[in-house]
Amino acid sequence: MKKTFTLVHPKKKPARVVDAIKSEVKKYIKRERNKQLPKDSNYWAFDCKFGLTEQDAQAVHQNTISKKIDGAVAAGHDSFYIEIIARADFRARKIED
Template sequence: MKKTYLLNVEGKNRDRLLDAAKHDIRKYVKRERARPLPAEVDFFDFNCRLGSSQETAVEVHFAALFTAIDTLTKDGASQFYAEVVTSHGQRTAKPYDASRDAQAQADADYQDN
């Protein structure tokens, strides 16, 4: 989804337009996550870009997207560009940490005494 949202429209409340834009993004994400996953994919990830225009958009993590929208529009911007593109995510195993196993064993020994 690549879209420019206008926030200063004649006869419409700016805050409602901002809420409608956020709702539109959430609706897109929900629809994408509802699709069946391909066999080699663990989850759907989202690559996001945000800016006042398409040319000035910078990459933003999905978890920080709505906070970034609030920050961008707080100054009274008349529009913002949001790009949310679905990508395939693969889970990776955490690296083995021997010190964590030693700490767990020490905790178990302490509880036994």
């Protein structure tokens, strides 16, 4: 998902627009996690970027996307850019002592 979201809508209140954006991001992540994994991997990792524009986007952790959206709204920005790329990865189990 590479998308620029606008926070201004003529008929919707900003809070409803923000809720719709967060819902769309969560649905995308859930849809990607449900895809079949390749044989050499055991989980889906997500490379995420967030910024006001595509050129300004910086890498962020998947769990901080919601806070970044809230920060953009609080700062009064009209739009922001989110990039979420799913990649299959292998996580080794921790050895317990």
